[in-house]
Amino acid sequence: MYSLCLLSLLSLGAYVTAKPNACPILGPAFPAPTEIGRDPTFIAATQNLTAQIKQAIESGELAGNSISVQIFSGSDSYTAYGLSHTDHSVRNGSVGVREVDENTIFRVGSISKLWTMLLYMTFNGTKHFEEPVSKYVPELRSPYNSSQQIDQIEYVNWDEVTIGELASHQAGIPRDYAFMDLAAMAPPQALSRMGLPSLPKSERLPCGNAPFPPCNRQQFFNGILDTQPIAATSSTPLYSNAGYQILGYALEAIAQKPFHEILRERIIEPLSLSRSSHSMPNPTLAVVPSDLTSSQFNLDIGDAIPISAGGIYSSPKDISTLGRAILANTLVSPAMTRRWLKPATHTASLQVSVGHPWEIMSFNEPRLVDLYTKAGNIGMYNSIMALSPDHNAGFAILTAGNGSFSLPLKLSEQVVDIMVPAFEQMAKNQAGQRFAGTYALEDGISNSSITLVTDDEPGLKITEWISNSVNMGQAFAAKAGLQDTPSLLSMRLQPTSLKSPGRVSFSAVIQGLSEQTTSGPMLSACLTWLELDSYIYGNVGMPEFEFNLNKEGDVVSVTPRALRITLPKV
Known part of the structure; x- marks a missing residue:
């Protein structure tokens, strides 16, 4: 003491x-600012943001890409700011919308992981973080013999892998099984030029890449159980789509329902998300650069669809609504949300931590502010959603076209550079108007007062x-x-x-x-x-x-x- x-x-x-x-x-x-869409500081900041994005469009930096940007607050029932841009290839395309707006459907890639973890939160999710995933997934219950169980290099000890470790990418398991495997994707000549030996037929994967169909549950677990770990549990975060596929199976066991029913009953219907689905929607409502196949709008990756790389289809407005719901504790309690919006582990970068499944970006200006983000990529679709709990606000950026994964990240930097200081200034201005001043007990006896600015x-x-x-x-x-x-x-x-x-x-x-x-x-x-x-x-x-x-x-x-x-x- x-x-x-x-x-x-x-x-x-x-x-x-x-x-x-x-x-x-x-x-x-x-205190977080309210009514941000009507705040003069917000209006001036978004005018600056609009000018910068339009300049990037006019200069050709965004050529070949359609984009949609949304900024929102958890205290409001509407989107505070929206901007969409339609590339000429979409305007003149043969499938999909001709004009991108807030209701246009995109593929959101790994932002789907965020939906999965929000579903966990509706089942008192953090309660499950310390439980072994094998409790809910029978294929992982003691699958190895006694000699295999002590071989840490060749086999994953599934009895010690927890749901929380899978959710925060700390299970030490591979990124994928059968998805994007070079042996199936590249012709033998290309593999030879890469210095890779030819594989016997017995070592080629039976599913996951064309011309083979997506892996079913049995094939997936047969492969996962035959795959080496790449790190010890809770030793370092290593991104894993396969981990989230397993989390999807565990969630189905917890809920005793298929994933698509849980998604519909606990997120889509309560939030009235009219343009979100776990299966491919009508392409006429979507932005489709090039065509359905080359854009990967119609890519089928089997059981990984709801929970990993393929993921959910949604619109900018629906993503904004989802972000507002998280901030406003619409689906889960404030206490649960606070537990969820916390780091689980560091990375090798001082500015990046990992949550469940958050990619947490730390900014030092105007003070230390953490943004809880989730980015996604599949085919020609790239996206990011970010929340600032300190300001009860966030943004979403969806893109479709020939841009790389860095495109929404670059746009995010612009949004952060302009909007985070604006959020802070709005909070300060509103706090000054509401709380600043002199407080005093004018009774002639106590002589007590306090002045705040x-x-x-x-x-x-x-x-x-x-x-x-x-x-x-x-x-x-x-x-x-x-x-x-x-x-x-x-x-x-x-x-x-x-x-x-x-x-x-x-x-x-x-x-x-x-x-x-x-x-x-x-x-x-x-x-x-x-x-x-x-x-x-x-x-x-x-x-x-x-x-x-x-x-x-x-x-x-x-x-x-x-x-x-x-x-x-x-």
Whole structure:
């Protein structure tokens, strides 16, 4: 206990003072903005985004590609921004739509994995993450003899592979079985030029690639059980479509229904997704670059269709609706959504983590913001959906044409560069209008007040805090050994996401500041999470603040809970 208290004092004073600016706790700096489509900051940002995309179209950067972009908020019932572009090859094509809009059907590729995991969430999904997948998939229950079971190089130990490891690509199993196998795809001469030996007929796969049909369940498991692992479980994330096919079978066992029925009953019908399906829809409603076959719009990959590379068919509007539903907790509880929107493992890049099945991108400007994304690719279709939980907002980009997988990623960079700062500015502006100001108890006795403003740093800044005639800023500065330089003390309020009728909770992040040093991560790390609630008074944390609201939702007072006082807004 003593060591923890000592570390807390160090972090308030000299230890974390290597940070030149306020070091916020992870999470939103302000409450998420609402009514974003009507916000002047949003309108100006999307006008800039539109201009950039149109410039890319006019310059030929997007030649040969049709695209659709959607931006949405979990607090709204509509899409806040939409832009579609139709390539001339589609306008003059022989099949599919002639004009791409928000209702046009695309193939979304591996975004289908996101639908699968959302279905898991509707079955209290994180509950299953620690369970062995063999509990639900009989083909994986002790399939090997005793000597095979101890051979870790040749055989996967399926009894230790969990649903969570499959969902976060940490099962250590191959990316695919039979799909895109070179032995079936390339002619012998091409294989020889690649230095690959010819294979006897007994080693050629019986399914999965033309001219062979897609693998059925028995063929898939026969192949998977004969495939070597490529890493130990939970040692490193390695992307696996085959893992999600297995997850689909496990989900069917949990639900006691076929995948397509679960999908219809738990996502498509509740969200009224009129342009989404797990089987090929009417091509006249879709964007089809070139033709059905070369675009792979009609590619059949068997049981992998609902859950991996082939995946679901959907429209920009339906993807936007799905994103809003996740943010708004329409299908699952807020607690379940918070558990789901978390990293499961790191990657070799500091900016990328992996979730279930999220590809989590971290951005450091204007502060640390995590985007929970899922990208997809199949044939001539590339796509991405991204959510920013801090801002309760997200976007979707669907493309069809001759572009590579990098096309939606490049467009995403443009959206992020323009819209994430706009989301942050909108949140700050709305928080300033709603929460900033002076709160004081004008009874002539207590002499207590607090003044809040917004500035260039995260959170509501406390510029003055008086309690019973005591300057709380000076008191905390003295506690941190900053009595000679009280201006180096930072006090800021961040939302905790805790709410009750008529009340909204914030935490005061109180810390010392100094000039940047060249220290490594051990000394310059942000330790706010470790010491936030270090100061307790009568079993109430000093950082605990509540704003009190009237029936219209306007802020009328603030309560620093440890001080047992409520200060009306002046």
